[in-house]
Amino acid sequence: GAVVSQHPSRVICKSGTSVKIECRSLDFQATTMFWYRQFPKQSLMLMATSNEGSKATYEQGVEKDKFLINHASLTLSTLTVTSAHPEDSSFYICSGRASNTGELFFGEGSRLTVL
Amino acid sequence: AQSVAQPEDQVNVAEGNPLTVKCTYSVSGNPYLFWYVQYPNRGLQFLLKYITGDNLVKGSYGFEAEFNKSQTSFHLKKPSALVSDSALYFCAVSSNYGGATNKLIFGTGTLLAVQP
Numbered sequence: 001g002a003v004v005s006q007h008p009s010r011v012i013c014k015s016g017t018s019v020k021i022e023c024r025s026l027d028f029q030a031t032t033m034f035w036y037r038q039f040p041k042q043s044l045m046l047m048a049t050s051n052e053g054s055k056a057t058y059e060q061g062v063e064k065d066k067f068l069i070n071h072a073s074l075t076l077s078t079l080t081v082t083s084a085h086p087e088d089s090s091f092y093i094c095s096g097r098a099s100n101t102g103e104l105f106f107g108e109g110s111r112l113t114v115l
Numbered sequence: 116a117q118s119v120a121q122p123e124d125q126v127n128v129a130e131g132n133p134l135t136v137k138c139t140y141s142v143s144g145n146p147y148l149f150w151y152v153q154y155p156n157r158g159l160q161f162l163l164k165y166i167t168g169d170n171l172v173k174g175s176y177g178f179e180a181e182f183n184k185s186q187t188s189f190h191l192k193k194p195s196a197l198v199s200d201s202a203l204y205f206c207a208v209s210s211n212y213g214g215a216t217n218k219l220i221f222g223t224g225t226l227l228a229v230q231p
Contacts, residue, residue, distance in 0.1 A: 006158070034218060043205065043223045044159075093158055095219075104219060106151070108158040 003027055004096050006107030013084055014115055021079045021110045023094030028105070030096030033077040035069060038091040038109075050077050074099065084114040117142040119208050121222035128196045129230050136191040136225045138180075138206030148189040149207040149219065150180055159205065165189060176200070196229045203227075 003026040013019050023033060032051050036044040048064075050056040050071035058064045066088075068080040077096075081088050093109040118141045128134045140146055147166055151159040163174025170182040180191045191204060203226050207219040 004158075036221075041224075044221045046218060046220070049218060091156075106159040106161075109156070111156060 004030075004094065004105045004107040006094055006110050008110060009108060010111045010113075012113045012115065015085050016083055018080055018082045019084055019112060021081075021092055021094075021112075023077045023079070023096065023107050025075045025096040025098075025105070028096070029074040029099045030077070031074065031099040032097040033071055034095040034097070034104075035067075035077075035079050036093045036095065038093060040091075044093060047079075081112065084112070086114045088112065089114045117146075117208050117210050117220050119206050119220055119222035121204075121206055121225045123225050124223075125226040125228060127228045127230065130198050131195050134193050134196045134200070134227065134229070136204050136206075136227060138189045138191065138222060139187050140189060140206070140208045141187065142208050142210045144210050146187075146189075147209040147211075148180075148182060149209070150174065150178070150189075150191050151205045151207065151221075153203045153205065153224075162191070162204075196227075198229045198231050201227055201229045 005024045007022045035047045037047050038044050046059050047062045048056045048058045050069045052071050052074050056069035071077040091109050091111050094107045095104050097104050120139045149164045150162040153159050162178050163172050165172045165182045173179045178193050203224050205224050206222040209219050
């Protein structure tokens with residue numbers, strides 16, 4: 001099956017710093033990528049939808065200046081958590097939608113811990 | 116608006132017994148339904164999906180799910196549970212599979228615990 005690579009899998013940073021998470025579709029082109037956030041023992045909450053070459057669409061309540069999303073190519077989307085704070089600590093998961101079939105494939109997730 | 120309900124936070128079953136993880140949905144138009152499994156600190160693994168056709172869908176690892184339109188349900192089942200099936204299971208729905216607005220809405224998840 002198609003593979004989505006997410007990096008880093010774990011990151012620990014100090015409060016106030018910015019962290020970038022990469023999401024790559026390794027063997028398919030992803031016109032659209034989705035970013036989810038998951039709190040412990042909770043469901044995945046959709047944060048934003050990004051389309052290659054255009055601005056991301058953020059879900060209600062998600063700060064677009066806090067969570068910067070870039071989708072510069074059909075195989076790469078990045079999520080940057082700016083000026084991270086402890087409450088941003090969470091598990092972030094990306095998903096790519098294959099351009100040819102419309103199927104969704106998920107990354108392995110990135111656990112962010114902000115000290 | 117679309118939504119998914121997983122009424123059970125946790126399901127406990129003995130190894131070898133059949134298991135059911137419940138899911139009901141609400142969507143305008145035709146529903147596209149999915150089941151995913153998540154192991155600790157891992158991403159989601161696809162189990163199966165219902166798009167159209169036969170109401171009984173067979174998926175990975177011996178799992179299956181039955182689409183019931185009248186009850187708006189899509190329960191996940193397996194005839195004989197394994198300890199290794201213990202994980203967090205998510206039901207998800209989309210109103211536009213493959214389309215430009217294809218985004219999944221997830222249920223709250225059900226933790227399956229299979230006792231040896």
